[in-house]
Amino acid sequence: MNEQRALLHSLTLPVRWGDMDALGHVNSATYFTYMEQARVRWLESLGTKIAADVGEGPVIANATCTFEQPIIYPANLEIRLYGGSPGRSSFESYYELRDAARPDTVFAQGRARVVWVDYSTGRSAPLPAKIRKLLPAAKG
Numbered sequence: 001m002n003e004q005r006a007l008l009h010s011l012t013l014p015v016r017w018g019d020m021d022a023l024g025h026v027n028s029a030t031y032f033t034y035m036e037q038a039r040v041r042w043l044e045s046l047g048t049k050i051a052a053d054v055g056e057g058p059v060i061a062n063a064t065c066t067f068e069q070p071i072i073y074p075a076n077l078e079i080r081l082y083g084g085s086p087g088r089s090s091f092e093s094y095y096e097l098r099d100a101a102r103p104d105t106v107f108a109q110g111r112a113r114v115v116w117v118d119y120s121t122g123r124s125a126p127l128p129a130k131i132r133k134l135l136p137a138a139k140g
Contacts, residue, residue: 004136005082005094009042012100015075025070032063035095035110038079046130056118056125061090063112071107076100083135089124090115091135 013034021027043050043058050057071077078100084092095110118125 003084003092005084006134006136007080008083008093008134009038009045009081011038011041011079011081013037013077013079015071015073015077017073019071020073025072028065028067031065031067031071031097031108031110034077034079034097035063035065035081035112038081038095039093039112039114042081048128048131052119055120056116058114059117061113061115063110065108065110067108068106071097077107078103085137086127086132086135089117089126091127091131 015026019026019030039058040050048057076099078096078098080096080098082094082096084094091114093112093114095108095112096106097108097110099105099107116125116127116131117123
């Protein structure tokens, strides 16, 4: 939590009835879909196409989520995406899933390592300048 973070994107999404599970709250796997949607919308807002035929782009090396309280339909979520200091080909992304009507209510916090990859070789590639300039500078 000591890493500097820059707010990259905020997205409001409605919870769908189908996001719920048999226990009456949003299924835990769906939280990762919400985080993915915020990440994809942010990248699209930068003009980044995410498809295997574009040569290179993002992949996720790992992802975690800390569930703080259940999300129950109906609800509108505010998903805040933050970026950490970049490495050569990757950066840590952070997520806050909040109640859009009560932004002080945090449902979950997530994290995912985004790695820029050459899709033809499967090897990491340098982060594009347009992404690097939005991330906080590395300390040290």
